[in-house]
Amino acid sequence: MSSFKSKFQDELIANASYIGTPGKGILAADESTGTIGKRLASINVENVETNRRILRELLFTAPGCLERLSGVILFEETLYQKSAAGAHSKFTVKEYPSWTY
16 A cells, blocks of 8 residues: 555556556657667668658557557657647547556
8 A cells, every 4th residue: 555645646546557557568659869760770761750750650550559558658759749640649649548648
């Protein structure tokens, strides 16, 4: 039992419990533009915002991937990007109500 006391106590405990659900994990999609640029360069893809968005979108929409995730860590650029379909990235993530974001 937690000794934490706050008006957010129940919500915090529920979120922490969900994040730690056995069989689920957190997707660390918070690579900086420099780090993601190295990954793109390794496959001869230019490090521009469009290509970074496409790579992140691929991560978020991979079939079956989302059922195994309990949360996503996002890079600041991702918070303000829109998908190819025009959806804001954070709203795309919100489509999965079991996620903590």
